[in-house]
Amino acid sequence: MTGQLRESEEIAARALESMGFKVIERRSKVIVDNVEVSDVDIVAERDGVRYAVEVKAGYVDVSSVRQAYVNSVLTGMRPLLVARGFSDEAAVAVARRLGVEVITLPDQLYVNPDELYETIEAAVEEALDRVTRPLSMCGRLSKEQVRVLSAIASSEDFMAAAKALGLSPDELGHVMEALRSQGVVPRGDFRAVRVSARLLLLCESLARQP
Template identity: 40%
Template structure:
């Protein structure tokens, strides 16, 4: 018997998001922002998955990605978020939950793209898609390894250490003596500081990246020290060269005086 692998809702959503991004690009839309926060009077009230521009018309869309079908509640959320952000609403999903959702989308002017209308994946196409996903993942990690290492305050250093050494967020929070939601805020701050990339959401990914961060920081510290040592050695060699020149000139003068006598 074959083994059946069930995907978590989070995994399904991330997969749908990657497919949606590729679909938007194939439609000729330009992604100009990802996970844009909707702020009202300084308070975050929502989030828009993608902000995409249609270069041919200049229209800017707020794109909501659904792993499954869209219902009335989801449509209301999309409409309000885009209204507050002054964007045109667009939904990418696997269809409508019912007829009332379809009617509401039409009445509110929400553009809905159903994935089933776009994708009929053959085995060869699936192989190409998987390869592209792997290439994107490798590229993301490669870019992360190349970005400069920001200097952290001591209170964030202990957070990085706890997460990189803990198999779960609850254990990391326990080591730090704080609640999980408080640690989640610290992780969000690490994103803002550039220590973590925006796409790192799962704890396992965050842990792996912070392990890389520690290695990268150690590497750059040693590299910086090596550069300093080389520069010091260069200066010492230059000083030695000058001293040798002085000694050589002194020796020549002594030889000339000796010959003159």
């Protein structure tokens, strides 16, 4: 069993439990006349009904539906597939005709650790680049810019910053847009601007030390 399939089974098990299923067994062997002929990825139960659950790391095709149906007949349990969706209309038609239920989970749940790491890494790099870019202005700020940045850095939100500066929200909006055009603050929500302001003020204070 591949690592990707093991991860998919863990995801499927957690999803089933969140839907009210109780996971009874994993990798349950299917025995016919004392011969192991197959296995069921997950045996689950809900409302007194047991399900033979087949988990697909990808999309459900006709072969997957047939396998789930055969396992259900051999085990006497209701067939259930957990996957990203159907691969084509043929799979949909066969599942409907054979009475195989399919639970579709969002693609995001199937992101493997390497993909998740890369996604997080890219997001962190983008955020750091955005909030640190104004550091190029370090040592070149005017007193007015420092005053505005100080209010932003010490305020919980945009409205609090406007109040601290004695400005209306519209006036502060115009001031911040001017600061963005000057490269003093980044584009983004107030939290990103506040983080950037704190970093730039720290750099500014260090730059002005004798």
